[in-house]
Amino acid sequence: MDIKNSTDISEFHLLGLSEDPDLQPILFGLFLSMYLVTVLGNLLILLAVSSDSHLHTPMYFFLSNLSLTDIGFISTTVPKMLMNIQTHSSIISYVGCLTQMSTFIIFGCMDYMLLTVMAYDRFVAICHPLHYLVIMNPRKCGFLILVSFFFSLLESQVHIFMIFQITNFKDVEISSFFCDPSQLLILSCSDILSNNIIQYILGAFYGLFPLLGIVFSYYKIVSSILKIQSSGGKYKAFSTCGSHLAVFCLFLGTGFGVYLGSTVSHSPRKGAEASVMYTVVTPMLNPFIYSLRNRDIKGALRRLHSRNV
Template sequence: MDIQNSTGISEFHLLGLSENPDLQSILFGLFLSMYLVTVCGNLLIILAVSSDSLLHTPMYFFLSNLSLADIGFISTTVPTMIVNILTHNRVISYVGCMTQMSIFTIFGCMDYMLLTVMAYDRFVAICHPLHYLVIMNPRKCGFLILMSFFFSLLESQVHIFLIFQITNFKDVEIDNFFCDPSELLNLSCSIIFSNNIVKIFLGSIYGFFPISGILFSYYKIVSSILRISSSGGMYKAFSTCGSHLAVVCLFLGTGFWVYLGSTVSHSPRKGAVASVMYTVVTPMLNPFIYSLRNRDIKGALRRLHSRNVSHLPT
């Protein structure tokens, strides 16, 4: 990716969540703890899925890819914020900002594309259980992952292209703790209307179709669950799908509120807080939702722990 700067700007200033010096140590401890919990939790899921043959199924294959995307997603923003707090320096170079925005967009898009794929996987598992392994064969699973990455890369390149078209920024201060694409587009002195049209178009394409797919999948899932005669089976199905749907609503709701809301009314502080919800909180919650409430994952972690203990020297 050839990053060319025609604006004369060499750096941006990340305003972060607060400029109050008394809050910096609290923010540092809070975000460092959340980052470590997120990375360790998602690494445990990847380790459990990869090491246990019982979890070599489409559902856990998508889950391990979601965990990998979550690690990349949070690692793009939070470490930079932590370093900025430690060094008392909120400056990020133009090249660094463009790189962070590009990687952030790829992993962010991967997240909601994978959530959409997981909704489709649950739809097939619950509505077509007898044909599940035939429909969700390894080739199709790999194809879905590749398509998710392709569309994520495409969205990232579109945003990079839009930023490169900006010939003059009205400010170098970004009202967030990372280089948010919507914030950068709001700093443009020119083609504001065109930028908003493109943002709405991208939000519609990358938001409408995944959300429509998720809602359709869960509509069919709920319809199938209601026909289950066993109350235990109904509760298990609702519990599994309910937790997944809660993550989807939290991630997509706050994410698109920040992205599309800036075209209507620009509220920097509200946008920064909402950004924390989908960039930090959601990746941190995923390991708890998908492991602590999942009997298979907990069993795989126990077996992994038992194998490691048995190999310790006595």
């Protein structure tokens, strides 16, 4: 086994999803299509929200930020993978790897934080409708976005700090198509007990507390909806948060699925294949969920189309 000092490492090798040369054109076409659909879908949501004054509300302000985050999230991994397939190269520089890892964590954490903020927004809208515009004023909405970005940036910097503490790597081959922080930590030759403890703390803080916030918000939302007498009123109230709940379940379900799958299989390559679900598939499906289940978005897109025809 070739043990390398971190100061001597100038590059890593991303092994990707498959080394079969016959599969490379198929993977390139598939992921290019998924990337374009994701970017175009989220751009359409941004265009619809920005062009329609009826959608200038806190709910769609957060949705716009979620679309921007999804574009950034998928753009940290897929373009590099496509370039590697096209150039028949698996190399990524040490600095490039840390940069990709950092932006990946920022956008991934922002996704989760925004879903938490959006759950709070729906809680206020349904449980305190008369005070909604007062509570969710523009200043508070901007503050929530800044706080989400700050905590995302903080998590990213903690992971960068942990990687900088690694003095020796077992290998330079990363069994994934992007610089996954967990894969980099596995390559460490030194004792990573302290890093594991930090990861558990980060997991508890960034995973458990937002999840509890979302669960509590929907507990209060469901309690309030059940108190509504008419079935039409119940449907209208639930429809305002149905899209968010679907996206949250998709994001959380794929994330837990990847974690449990990698734990059971103990195969890095299987983990890389499973990670496609939350790094590529989830950002691609979000625009469809919001546009297909949301009459306001569909109406804004129709009005936008009629103005351009």
